[in-house]
Amino acid sequence: MKTILTNNKSNSVDQRKFYSIWTLVLLSLFFVIFISQISSPYTINSFAASTSSSINSPVYLAYFYEVGCHDCEKVKIILGDIFAKYPDNLIIESFDINLTDSMELAESLGELFQMPEEKRLLVPVIFIGDDYLFRDGITFENLEEAIQKYSNTETIAPWEKIKEKDLTAKDRLIARFQSFGLTAVAVSGLIDGINPCAFATIIFFISYLTLINRKGKEILWVGGMFALSVFLTYFLIGTGALKVITSLSFLPLVRKIFVLVTAALALILGIVSLYDYLQFKKKGNSKDAKLQLPSFLKNMIHSAIRKNVKLGNYILMAAVTGFIVSLLELACTGQIYLPTIMFISAIPDLKVNALFYLLFYNLMFILPLVLVFSFTYWGTTSAQWAALTQKNFGKIKMAMTLLFFGLAILLFYSGIYY
Structure with a gap:
C-alpha cells in the first residue's frame, strides 16, 4: 500500500510539472501574439524627392516578394517612393514567390542573371535591365542608380527575357529541394x-x-x-x-x-x-x-x-x-x-x-x-x-x-x- 501511495504521489508531481510547463509555453505564445498586435507598424523615412522626375525610355522592374516577409514590406515602401519620383516610364511587375509560375520565373531569371544558387528563390529580389538587387542591396539610392543607368536605352522586361517556358527550371528546383x-x-x-x-x-x-x-x-x-x-x-x-x-x-x-x-x-x-x-x-x-x-x-x-x-x-x-x-x-x-x-x-x-x-x-x-x-x-x-x-x-x-x-x-x- 505504501509503495502504491508513493507511486501515485510521484505521478501527481510529474503531472503537475508537465501541465505547468505547457501552461507556461501557451502563455508565452499568447504574450508574443499580443505584443505583436499592439506594436506599431514598421515605417521608414521616404527618400522620394518632392518633385517627380522623368526618364526617356521605359524601365522595367521585376519584384519578387512573399506575403508576410518583413523585409518585403520595407521594399514595398521603397518602391512606392521610387515610383512617386519616376511615375511616367517606370513599369513595376510584382511576383509572389510562393506561386509556382513565379517560382519558376525566379529560378529562370536567377540562372540567366548568374545569381548564386543559394540566393535563388529568396526574397526580396528585384531584376532590372541586366542587373539584380538582393535583400539589403535594395535601397532607394541603388534603385535610382539602376533606373538612371537604363533610362536612355531600350530595355527588355525581365519577364519577357524568358520568352519560352524554361523547362529546366523545374528540374533544377526539384534537384535543389x-x-x-x-x-x-x-x-x-x-x-x-x-x-x-x-x-x-x-x-x-x-x-x-x-x-x-x-x-x-x-x-x-x-x-x-x-x-x-x-x-x-x-x-x-x-x-x-x-x-x-x-x-x-x-x-x-x-x-x-x-x-x-x-x-x-x-x-x-x-x-x-x-x-x-x-x-x-x-x-x-x-x-x-x-x-x-x-x-x-x-x-x-x-x-x-x-x-x-x-x-x-x-x-x-x-x-x-x-x-x-x-x-x-x-x-x-x-x-x-x-x-x-x-x-x-x-x-x-x-x-x-x-x-x-x-x-x-x-x-x-x-x-x-x-x-x-x-x-x-x-x-x-x-x-x-x-x-x-x-x-x-x-x-x-x-x-x-x-x-x-x-x-x-x-x-x-x-x-x-x-
Missing part, C-alpha cells in the same frame, strides 16, 4: 522513430501482445494497423501545425519570434540530450535520463494498450491504440517533430512541397516501428528489443544531440535572415 532539405527531414524522422520514448512503448506493446498470446499473422495485422494509425495521427497533427505556423507569415514579428523560440527550445533539448548521453556513459544505464516521458504519461499509455488490445476486434483496437498512444507520446516525440516542422516552414525551398516533406518525415518515423513488428513476426522477442535499445541508448542520444543542435542552428539562421 531533394539535396539538403530532403536529407535533413529524413534523418529527423528516422531519429525520432528510434527515440527511446517511442521504442519503450513499442517494446511494451509487443510484450503485451505476447502475454495475451497474439502470434504470427495477428502480430503483423496488429502491428500494421498500429503503425498506420500512428502515421496518420502524426501526419494530421503535423499538417495542422504547419498550417498554423504558415499562417503566422501574415504576422512577420510573431513568426520570427516563434521560429527563434523554437530554435532556443531545440538548443535546450540538445544540451539536455547531451547531458543524458554523458550520464549514460558514466553510469551505464538510462534510468536517470531527462528526456523521457513523465511517469503519469507512461502509465496512461500502458493502460490504453492493456484496455484496447484485450477487446475482440484487436485490429480495430490497434488503430485506436495507435491514435491514443501517438497523442500521449507527442510530449516526447514532439521534441523533434516541432523543430522539424518549423525548419520546413522557415525555408522557402522546403515550404513549397511542405506536405510531401511531412509525408516523408512520418514515413521515416514509422519505419523503425514497421521493422520491429516484422522482426517480431520472424521470432525476435521483446526482451531482445529491450536489450538492443539499452545497448544503443548512448548512440541514439548522441544522434539526437547532433540533430537538435543542427536544427537549432538552421532555425536561428532562418529566424534571423528569412
Whole structure:
C-alpha cells in the first residue's frame, strides 16, 4: 500500500510539472501574439524627392516578394517612393514567390542573371535591365542608380527575357529541394522513430501482445494497423501545425519570434540530450535520463494498450491504440517533430512541397516501428528489443544531440535572415 501511495504521489508531481510547463509555453505564445498586435507598424523615412522626375525610355522592374516577409514590406515602401519620383516610364511587375509560375520565373531569371544558387528563390529580389538587387542591396539610392543607368536605352522586361517556358527550371528546383532539405527531414524522422520514448512503448506493446498470446499473422495485422494509425495521427497533427505556423507569415514579428523560440527550445533539448548521453556513459544505464516521458504519461499509455488490445476486434483496437498512444507520446516525440516542422516552414525551398516533406518525415518515423513488428513476426522477442535499445541508448542520444543542435542552428539562421 505504501509503495502504491508513493507511486501515485510521484505521478501527481510529474503531472503537475508537465501541465505547468505547457501552461507556461501557451502563455508565452499568447504574450508574443499580443505584443505583436499592439506594436506599431514598421515605417521608414521616404527618400522620394518632392518633385517627380522623368526618364526617356521605359524601365522595367521585376519584384519578387512573399506575403508576410518583413523585409518585403520595407521594399514595398521603397518602391512606392521610387515610383512617386519616376511615375511616367517606370513599369513595376510584382511576383509572389510562393506561386509556382513565379517560382519558376525566379529560378529562370536567377540562372540567366548568374545569381548564386543559394540566393535563388529568396526574397526580396528585384531584376532590372541586366542587373539584380538582393535583400539589403535594395535601397532607394541603388534603385535610382539602376533606373538612371537604363533610362536612355531600350530595355527588355525581365519577364519577357524568358520568352519560352524554361523547362529546366523545374528540374533544377526539384534537384535543389531533394539535396539538403530532403536529407535533413529524413534523418529527423528516422531519429525520432528510434527515440527511446517511442521504442519503450513499442517494446511494451509487443510484450503485451505476447502475454495475451497474439502470434504470427495477428502480430503483423496488429502491428500494421498500429503503425498506420500512428502515421496518420502524426501526419494530421503535423499538417495542422504547419498550417498554423504558415499562417503566422501574415504576422512577420510573431513568426520570427516563434521560429527563434523554437530554435532556443531545440538548443535546450540538445544540451539536455547531451547531458543524458554523458550520464549514460558514466553510469551505464538510462534510468536517470531527462528526456523521457513523465511517469503519469507512461502509465496512461500502458493502460490504453492493456484496455484496447484485450477487446475482440484487436485490429480495430490497434488503430485506436495507435491514435491514443501517438497523442500521449507527442510530449516526447514532439521534441523533434516541432523543430522539424518549423525548419520546413522557415525555408522557402522546403515550404513549397511542405506536405510531401511531412509525408516523408512520418514515413521515416514509422519505419523503425514497421521493422520491429516484422522482426517480431520472424521470432525476435521483446526482451531482445529491450536489450538492443539499452545497448544503443548512448548512440541514439548522441544522434539526437547532433540533430537538435543542427536544427537549432538552421532555425536561428532562418529566424534571423528569412
